[in-house]
Amino acid sequence: MPTYQTPLRDMRFAYSELFNPADIQALPGFEEVNHELVETILEEAGKFCENVLQPLNRSGDEEGCHFDNGTVTTPTGFKEAYQAYCENGWGALTTNPQYGGQGLPNTVGTMVEEIICATNMSFGMYPGLTHGAYNAIEHYGTEAMKELYLPKMVEGVWSGTMCLTEPHCGTDLGLLRTKAEPQADGSYRITGTKIFISSGEHDLTENIVHLVLARLPDAPAGIKGISLFLVPKFLVNADASLGERNAAVCGAIEHKMGIKASSTCVMNFDAATGYLVGTPNKGMQAMFVMMNAARLGVGMQGLGISEVAYQNAVVYAKERLQGRSLKGAVQPDKPADPLVVHPDIRRMLLTMRAYTEGNRMLAVWMARQLDISLHATDLVQKQTAEDFVALMTPIVKAFMTDCGSEIANLGMQVYGGHGFIREWGMEQFVRDARISQIYEGTNGVQALDLVGRKMPAHLGRNLRPFFHEVSQYLSDKQTDTRPEIQPFVQGLAKAFGRLQTVTGWLAEKGLSNPEEGGAAATDYLRLFALVTLAYLWLRAIEIALEKRSGDEALFYQAKLDTARFYYERLLPQTGALMSIIMSGCGSLMSFNAEAF
Numbered sequence: 001m002p003t004y005q006t007p008l009r010d011m012r013f014a015y016s017e018l019f020n021p022a023d024i025q026a027l028p029g030f031e032e033v034n035h036e037l038v039e040t041i042l043e044e045a046g047k048f049c050e051n052v053l054q055p056l057n058r059s060g061d062e063e064g065c066h067f068d069n070g071t072v073t074t075p076t077g078f079k080e081a082y083q084a085y086c087e088n089g090w091g092a093l094t095t096n097p098q099y100g101g102q103g104l105p106n107t108v109g110t111m112v113e114e115i116i117c118a119t120n121m122s123f124g125m126y127p128g129l130t131h132g133a134y135n136a137i138e139h140y141g142t143e144a145m146k147e148l149y150l151p152k153m154v155e156g157v158w159s160g161t162m163c164l165t166e167p168h169c170g171t172d173l174g175l176l177r178t179k180a181e182p183q184a185d186g187s188y189r190i191t192g193t194k195i196f197i198s199s200g201e202h203d204l205t206e207n208i209v210h211l212v213l214a215r216l217p218d219a220p221a222g223i224k225g226i227s228l229f230l231v232p233k234f235l236v237n238a239d240a241s242l243g244e245r246n247a248a249v250c251g252a253i254e255h256k257m258g259i260k261a262s263s264t265c266v267m268n269f270d271a272a273t274g275y276l277v278g279t280p281n282k283g284m285q286a287m288f289v290m291m292n293a294a295r296l297g298v299g300m301q302g303l304g305i306s307e308v309a310y311q312n313a314v315v316y317a318k319e320r321l322q323g324r325s326l327k328g329a330v331q332p333d334k335p336a337d338p339l340v341v342h343p344d345i346r347r348m349l350l351t352m353r354a355y356t357e358g359n360r361m362l363a364v365w366m367a368r369q370l371d372i373s374l375h376a377t378d379l380v381q382k383q384t385a386e387d388f389v390a391l392m393t394p395i396v397k398a399f400m401t402d403c404g405s406e407i408a409n410l411g412m413q414v415y416g417g418h419g420f421i422r423e424w425g426m427e428q429f430v431r432d433a434r435i436s437q438i439y440e441g442t443n444g445v446q447a448l449d450l451v452g453r454k455m456p457a458h459l460g461r462n463l464r465p466f467f468h469e470v471s472q473y474l475s476d477k478q479t480d481t482r483p484e485i486q487p488f489v490q491g492l493a494k495a496f497g498r499l500q501t502v503t504g505w506l507a508e509k510g511l512s513n514p515e516e517g518g519a520a521a522t523d524y525l526r527l528f529a530l531v532t533l534a535y536l537w538l539r540a541i542e543i544a545l546e547k548r549s550g551d552e553a554l555f556y557q558a559k560l561d562t563a564r565f566y567y568e569r570l571l572p573q574t575g576a577l578m579s580i581i582m583s584g585c586g587s588l589m590s591f592n593a594e595a596f
Helices: 008-018 035-053 055-063 078-087 106-140 143-155 283-319 343-375 379-420 426-437 443-454 457-477 486-512 514-547 553-570 573-582
Strands: 066-068 071-073 158-163 179-182 188-198 207-214 227-232 234-236 242-245 248-253 264-277
Touching: 008 035, 008 106, 008 343, 008 514, 008 553, 035 055, 035 078, 035 106, 055 078, 055 106, 055 426, 066 248, 071 248, 078 106, 106 143, 106 158, 106 207, 106 227, 106 264, 106 283, 106 343, 143 158, 143 207, 143 227, 158 188, 158 283, 179 264, 188 207, 188 227, 207 264, 207 283, 227 234, 227 283, 283 343, 283 379, 283 426, 343 379, 343 514, 343 553, 379 426, 379 443, 379 457, 379 514, 443 457, 443 514, 457 486, 457 514, 486 514, 486 553, 486 573, 514 553, 514 573
Parallel strands: 158 207
Antiparallel strands: 066 071, 179 188, 188 264, 207 227, 227 264, 234 242, 248 264
16 A cells, blocks of 8 residues: 655755745735745645545545446545545635635645645546636636636635537647527527546536637637637526536546546536636637646646655665675675665666656746746736746646656556556556646647747747746856866756757757657757756755755755766756757658558
8 A cells, every 4th residue: 555755844945945935925915924834734735635635545546436327426535535625725725815715825835736646636636627717717707707606616615627628629629619609698508518527527516617618609710719618517696506407417437547536527518508708719818827727737746646656666665675785785684685775776766756856846946936927016027937937837747747657657667566566556656647648738739839839939038037047057156166066067057058059959940840840849848857957956956065964964965866866867868859859850750651
């Protein structure tokens, strides 16, 4: 049975040491969010998730959701856990106090989200989708709509979904056929079928608020003719009491590889009553608010799975006795040495650790910039943060979930044959992690977004916050005479130089042949992510060098050792990625399609 312990010390390092928490406290509305409050929240979140959610993870996977004539029942214990989740205020953590929320920073919410995903990824889907729907309504709903729906969603008695995909269209939403017919009272009749709808039907809340993409009768063709509609499961009266059942019904639930305790539904809308959210034919603009929040959330799923897989692999590697150390018996009084003495086991464990801790630093950096983009009063600071968030959203989603899947598989490999057996729990992490690379925009689509949209947008403005910060940092460190830090400074400089070279090459080649960007996109995203983590690891090294002689010498020395492994064994991938990218698209695109 897998175990999990909230990595509070490493979270504290990322929040309070790597970055200055005073930056968040200085934002309007966050004046009371001091270090002690954040630590208390994380401790309590850890207790709740470890004691309530984690014990339901395996049983929820084995039981799954039940479907009966349009009704979905979640696994045993989920309803009670959800009620406790809401009563303890976890769903209201970062929402607006105007609607009953606690108004805490996204940085805090992001760290809590990691804990939820590590202990029970399926459970986290239900409140996660609600939070995304909340964001879209808060940004684009009318005042009356916000006052009517958001307090119930914040309280957790109503939940939310996002309904995009149809049987014939996934990524290419311009093909969608769901119709919206205007009515005399200002409402619309929504007709169509949506598939892969997470939390589309369940027994956790008394109402479900669907956000549905559909076409008006006079809508332009393609993506420019899509509008967004709010379609409740039960119609809502003016006093927020529930009226009659709407014609929005679950037709089936999917039988999936993983996240089996999360209901993934086929939703049928048969002239269901809906209400326009935002402007006609501008539905994608509103939906992207929800999708971007969801993409960050999916990135945290990758991080959560990474952490729990790493923790369990470490325990097993220390306890499992197999073979002798190549240098001779380490524990001669026992029949064999523990797995952890073997170089290849250490390679896997350190790979898991270096990516996980690096991605945690990236997640906190991203969440901080999101808070600044939403709450800063300085317009230049606000714009810079918005550009950074736009650039990093596809990287966080794709790289963190790629790592989640890779790390879960490495964890299974550490266990050997036992990793393939259900009772040890590792195979569930592998199955659960895999979907994160697919939904909310496949990782290939994220890479295309990075290269095709985020990189060239506003004449490259999105790139500047990252490139300028790293360039300035390297310039400052060139004069640092400490022998311990210079190899890392040079390593970052070399990798960053590769990123700069490839970025310029892609910008030039893409003008004459857009397929060059498409061919390079996935490798470019990984290259960008590896350089980003290298920058964060170097900042961590500086802190660890200053503090490794104190009371927590072991913690800081481990930081240094993990960083060294990252620089020597993982960062060199950037050289190969550069070569791959600059080989061009010829070998990909010249291959005869009929020969596949």
